[in-house]
Amino acid sequence: MARILAIDYGMKRTGLAVTDVLQIIASGLTTVNTKELLLFLKDYTSKETVELFIVGEPKQMDNTASESEVLIAPFLQKLEKQFPHIPIHRVDERFTSKMAFQTMIDSGLKKNQRKNKALVDEISATLILQSYLYSK
Template sequence: MGRIIAIDYGTKRTGIAVTDELQIIASGLTTVETPKLMSFLKDYFEKENIALVLVGEPLQKDGTPSDVEEEIQKFLKKIAKELPSYQVKRVDERYSSKRAFQTMIDSGLKKKQRRNKALVDEIAATIILQDYLYNL
């Protein structure tokens, strides 16, 4: 088995989470500045055995695509071109950022630490991945 990687794509920063090789545990990996994302992924994929790439699908409450979807589509085309051997799945990421922020509160992080948007993005990616694993 290989790792599953989850991507919470954003226009400025992108949160990334990954499973262990047995696809049991989801852990936050990092947050990357979005312009450096493809380079980061190429390097990471060379080092690790990746079985599946999950990309969050940000939907509005009514199920329509979010504003960032246009940028995500460009990113998906880039993955298909530059990393063609990897399977990519879209997963609903509604409320993942809100849940990430609540997780930070529940874990006792101080207000100053909760302002760290990079950490919110990484936790959101972890939540997306946990939801996917739970629904397998």
């Protein structure tokens, strides 16, 4: 089997998470500068087999697309063009940032550590991936 890679796309930073090869466990991978995301993914997929990209889908409470979806659409086109052999699946990402922050509190991280936005993005990507795995 191959890995599933989740992407919590952001304007500045993008959180990434990945499954193990058996697709059982979701783990935070890293957070990358969004400008370097496609280059990072190209390098990662040259070393690891990825069979699916999970991309967070920001939605409003009424289930309509969030304003940030406008930023994600061009990225999705580039992702599909760069990796035509890897399908893309969208997963609702409502509340993942708040859940990630709560996870940090529950883990006992100190206040200064909780200010690390890159860690919040990585945890958010992990939550998106876990959501997909649970629904599967």
